[in-house]
Amino acid sequence: MDLLVATRNAHKTREIRQILGPGFAVSDLCSHEIPEVHESGKSFEENATLKAVAISKYFPGLVVADDSGLEVDALGGAPGVFSARYAGHEASDKQNIQKLLGALARIEPRAKRSARFRCVIALARRGELLGTFEGIVEGTITEQARGLRGFGYDPIFIPCGFQQTFAGLPAEVKNRISHRAKAIRLLAANLAPLKTRG
Numbered sequence: 001m002d003l004l005v006a007t008r009n010a011h012k013t014r015e016i017r018q019i020l021g022p023g024f025a026v027s028d029l030c031s032h033e034i035p036e037v038h039e040s041g042k043s044f045e046e047n048a049t050l051k052a053v054a055i056s057k058y059f060p061g062l063v064v065a066d067d068s069g070l071e072v073d074a075l076g077g078a079p080g081v082f083s084a085r086y087a088g089h090e091a092s093d094k095q096n097i098q099k100l101l102g103a104l105a106r107i108e109p110r111a112k113r114s115a116r117f118r119c120v121i122a123l124a125r126r127g128e129l130l131g132t133f134e135g136i137v138e139g140t141i142t143e144q145a146r147g148l149r150g151f152g153y154d155p156i157f158i159p160c161g162f163q164q165t166f167a168g169l170p171a172e173v174k175n176r177i178s179h180r181a182k183a184i185r186l187l188a189a190n191l192a193p194l195k196t197r198g
């Protein structure tokens with residue numbers, strides 16, 4: 001089954017490909033000249049919907065968009081929908097992580113470090129939204145970055161029930177328990193009927 005992922009984030013595409021497995025031919029926007037979609041929504045669901053619906057007007061077939069990010073309780077849910085640009089529009093993962101650890105350290109030395117990754121996947125076809133699917137993984141924020149795998153905030157997030165950060169755990173483990181894995185599994189369950197309807 002062909003699926004276009006409305007993203008320019010190659011890390012997301014790689015994870016979605018691994019989570020879906022060999023039954024899906026997954027491509028993304030990295031090789032397409034398509035105008036940027038302005039992520040003006042206040043929630044992951046709004047932004048995922050904006051991306052999926054806008055991009056599905058340019059391509060035939062099924063389009064999915066992933067909007068995701070980290071919510072830190074002691075920061076009132078920040079960086080949330082601003083996760084990619086927390087330290088500025090061109091910020092690197094390292095700069096975003098530094099800003100977040102700095103903000104947590106300033107609150108109080110023993111601030112509550114609970115957090116969650118949230119992912120909403122929106123599915124659209126020919127400009128029409130077909131559904132949204134959400135996945136959440138709870139965890140805690142470390143004091144320092146640990147591990148070299150993954151992307152984004154992976155080096156500072158330890159999922160509940162584990163000792164290592166997402167950047168320290170093997171990709172197969174992250175892709176089994178992550179926010180994205182949960183959302184994609186819900187999506188996959190809803191794709192089967194569409195496959196037969198074409």
Ligand code: ITT
Binds near residue numbers: 152
């Ligand atoms: P697209 O909009 O092109 O899909 P993006 O990276 O800008 O790419 P988002 O607006 O959804 O995507 O921002 C997601 C950010 O949240 C991402 O850049 C990371 O900083 C963070 N994030 C999301 N999922 C993550 C994960 O699995 N591990 C680490 N960080 C993650």
